[in-house]
Amino acid sequence: MTELSALARGLSAPRGFVNAGMAVPAPGAIHLVGGIPAPEALPVAAMASASAALWSDPVAATASLQYSPAPGSAVLRSWIAEREGVDPARIVITNGGMHGLMLAVLTVVDRDATVAVDDPVFPGFLWALEITTRRILPVPVDDEGLDVDHLAARLAAGERIAAAYTVPTFHNPAQATLSAQRRHALVALADRYGFHVILDDPYRELRFAGTDPGTAMLHASDRTIHVNSFTKTLGPGLRLGWLVLPDHLVDPVVRLRNRLDVHTGAVTQALVERLVTSGDGWYDRLIRDAVALYRERAAVLRDHLPDSLETRAPDGGLFLWARLTDDRLDPADVFRRAAAAGVVYQPGEFFAADPKQPGRSARYLRFAYGDRTPAELYEAARRLARAI
Template identity: 50%
Template sequence: MTVLSPPRSRPALIEAFTAPKGFGDQTLRDRRVDAIELLGGIPDPSVLPTAELAEATARVLARPGASSLQYSRTEGIPGLREWIAAREGVDVARVLVTNGGFHGLALAVQAVLERGDLVAVDNPVFPLFLRGLELADARVLPIRVGAEGLDIDELAARLREGARPAAVYTVPEFHNPSQSSLPTARRRELVALAEKYGFVVFADDPYRELRFRGEPESLTPFHDSDHVIHVNTFTKTLGPGLRLGWIVLPPRLVPDAVALRSRQDSHSSTFVQAVIAELLTSDAELFDRVLGRARALYRSRAHALADALEAEAPGAFEVTVPDGGLFLWPRVNDDAIDADRLAADASAEGVEYQRGAFFPSGPGTDADRHLRLAYGDTDEERLREAARRLGRAVARQR
């Protein structure tokens, strides 16, 4: 048969995607059964409210008319949006329910960025966000993350020098991977820069509810600005598999985000929304009870892993136990130890983690000297065994 048209090239949208490397598609998905995996920010099944979810589902499905199985609004179902709005302290009209935190970021990227725009991002950075940015073929301006989160002074300097990002991406609380948090005063400075230079802050906040020490930083600077999209999710608290999250938008951006969403997948599952709304509203204390159990577990695991690292590889790592979240970010102290070889040796010993070299968004960090160790879904005995294996991997180079 004669083909009358030349083969079409792929759309520019698709052409801009690069193959995943390092922290790629599969790291969170396929499990290696013979190894202890400290790879992903995965909540422990023991602190997910499975029985309560089953009961909430039964109640929701028993309602006459089974509205949970029917179409619903793009913005989300009222009961869930109202719960979220109350918890965030914002007007319900600003809440858009999403299919999880990453989806919220993807919607922000697509609703705000023109193709080829410049976006300032954490350095080091949550690598999957850079893949999300490929939806807008965006250029990246790395901004250092220090002990107080995104370095606002460096950002201000780059802006003064003439950089004009369309957006700034940061994880403001328990930064992924480095675990620092952006203080409230710095949040105000960030927002002031956003309003002065006209960019939008994408504040990616999945770990906020997992604080197990100290007080959370304020969200008010974010919520009071019309230059911030606050991205959150039930992923780390009720389970990634729900694929349920939300974004708080400035009112001026709501219509565009809703218009985009309505053209992509209409709305998040009414069924999942109704089950979670029932779970959260039928027992007003349930969510905080779930969080209480989770925080205690993760605090205990964080300390267990930090202690075991020091016991099994004395002096090898500089470890700061974070105030919350799901990761340790130890630094290899000994300059003689090659971090890539360490990761390979650790894998051979039967422990898998994300090497720090996967996380820089540009030069100028020591991320490649770090290890990101996820402790959320591994019990203390296995964390200690993981530390022993890591200790043996360290010993191979000592």
């Protein structure tokens, strides 16, 4: 038998996305588990029309079956660059958000370097990080996002990091949006201490309340890597995303992907390019309609949760981060009872940056509402109340 590489042997088993060992859901359980787009929000008909148009055009169809430039389609990059407010030369098309995170990690994080991460954290980033390092510096997330003052204090005390990772808009799982003040402060810290900032931003378009702090101050820095995708808007099945890179990282990222996947599929790029560059505002209408769905769903779930769960009204995104306020209630017991009552969610402990020290996360529950109907969300809240 061929031995596995040390890397393959060392990869951890994924935690979260419902550990089947924790509970057995009742038949017909309502799953509030993943950040999945609403089926009604996905552009099925538009995608079918774009596909038919592509394959009926012999020249375009033939071109889409050929190799793509490693940075991606020039037209699609230009469209993204206009929305991001940057030069198209700074855009690299990726195979979804996780691919973008992997490229970022492999480009700026040396083996066994330390990386500051959100706490609570999106577990997928920790999986990506294992390719180069397991050394992390957990940084608390509060209502204004990553606690930059905490990070600054650790750096002042002598801690050194290769990168800092955060979800700056509608944080997964904690809902928070990194404030404008903290965005400026984080970039200033990166400049001072010489690390890169990896910004994972797939929920940014899904705003239904509040004010957008903007990305201009982030894009202006030569220390930031912005990771985004069409996953939450056009659908995760496309595996299509992009990086906004500082000029000095574009060539290293392209050289790296030449040794990995070479380029993103030209057919997928061609289909999306036809949709978003139609010139009639199609993409913005798609987003507006999706946001209306998520606004309603978030409100239905939050308004009917039991009083023992404390939440903040989300400004956007796909998650509620609910705190179990009654100290007499054990979160693990609540999870088991909820599953038996027919509702499944993500326990907060799954999002602790250090699983051995879940801290505040242990008393939180993450509810994902994007792909559940208002009726299902109302019923889920009712079942939760009964379980608690």
